[in-house]
Amino acid sequence: MADGRRSLAEILDGLCLRPVGRPDPYTNTELARLVNERGGDITDGYISHLRKGHRDNPTLQTLQDLAAALGVCPAVFVGGRLERLDEECPRRSFSAKLRHLFTAVYPPERGPYTPEDVAAAISAGGRYGTISASHIRDLLNPGPGSLPNPRLKHILGLADHFGLADEHGPQAAYFLDDRLAATIDAELADLMALRDAGVVDFVTRVAAHAPAWSPELRRQAVRAITQALESGDAGTGWVFPLTGERLSTE
Structure with a gap:
C-alpha cells in the first residue's frame, strides 16, 4: 500500500497460506465454503481476485466474514491486530463510532463537520474514491433493520479525514477493533475536555x-x-x- 502498510492482497494471501491455528493452507474454495456456512455470501472467484490484488475494495461485511472464517480480528486487514478475542462480536457499531468522530473531532476555529464537508474532503484527493454526503448520512444513521456496510476505501478515507493515523497511514482499525477504539475514545474524551475548557x-x-x-x-x-x-x-x-x-x- 502507498501508506507503508501491507496491501489487503498481501495480508489475505498470507493468512490463507499460513493460517492461524492450523497447519494446512486454505484454498479459495475452502475459505468461501467456510464463509458461506457462517451465513456470509462470497465466491471462491472473488477471494482469488482479492488475494491477487485484482479487487481491493471489499465491503465491511466481507472483511468481517473473512476474518471470522480465518479466526482473526477484522482489523488485521487494515494493519491492526491479528489475534481474535473470544467475544469479538457483536462489536460497537460502525455508525456509533462514526457519530462519535463527528462529535469529537473538528478544528478549533469552527464547529463540527457536516456530511457535505466530509464527503467533499474525501472525494477531493481521489485516493479513496468518491463518496456522497447522502451516503455518509446513511452510514451515520442507517434505516431500521439495516446495517452500514461501507467499502474499504471509504473506511480508510473516513479514518484519514478525522485524523486517525499512525506513522504508516490511516488508522482504520478504529472501526474494526473495539479494544483499539476504546483507547482512542479515551484520548478523544481528553481532547473534548480540553476543547470545552478553551x-x-x-x-x-x-x-x-x-x-x-x-x-x-x-x-x-x-x-x-x-x-x-x-x-x-x-x-x-x-x-x-x-x-x-x-x-x-x-
Missing part, C-alpha cells in the same frame, strides 16, 4: 503568535501557563511572572 483554542492562538516571540517571552509564557495550572486559585488571582506581583482577577 485550551485547544488558546493553544492554537499561542502557536500562531509564538514564532515571533523572543526566547525570554517564550519562557515567561511557559511559566505563566504552568502557574495557572498549578495554582488552583484562578478565581481569586495569580502571580504574573514578569513582575512577581499578585494580580486580582476580580
Whole structure:
C-alpha cells in the first residue's frame, strides 16, 4: 500500500497460506465454503481476485466474514491486530463510532463537520474514491433493520479525514477493533475536555503568535501557563511572572 502498510492482497494471501491455528493452507474454495456456512455470501472467484490484488475494495461485511472464517480480528486487514478475542462480536457499531468522530473531532476555529464537508474532503484527493454526503448520512444513521456496510476505501478515507493515523497511514482499525477504539475514545474524551475548557483554542492562538516571540517571552509564557495550572486559585488571582506581583482577577 502507498501508506507503508501491507496491501489487503498481501495480508489475505498470507493468512490463507499460513493460517492461524492450523497447519494446512486454505484454498479459495475452502475459505468461501467456510464463509458461506457462517451465513456470509462470497465466491471462491472473488477471494482469488482479492488475494491477487485484482479487487481491493471489499465491503465491511466481507472483511468481517473473512476474518471470522480465518479466526482473526477484522482489523488485521487494515494493519491492526491479528489475534481474535473470544467475544469479538457483536462489536460497537460502525455508525456509533462514526457519530462519535463527528462529535469529537473538528478544528478549533469552527464547529463540527457536516456530511457535505466530509464527503467533499474525501472525494477531493481521489485516493479513496468518491463518496456522497447522502451516503455518509446513511452510514451515520442507517434505516431500521439495516446495517452500514461501507467499502474499504471509504473506511480508510473516513479514518484519514478525522485524523486517525499512525506513522504508516490511516488508522482504520478504529472501526474494526473495539479494544483499539476504546483507547482512542479515551484520548478523544481528553481532547473534548480540553476543547470545552478553551485550551485547544488558546493553544492554537499561542502557536500562531509564538514564532515571533523572543526566547525570554517564550519562557515567561511557559511559566505563566504552568502557574495557572498549578495554582488552583484562578478565581481569586495569580502571580504574573514578569513582575512577581499578585494580580486580582476580580
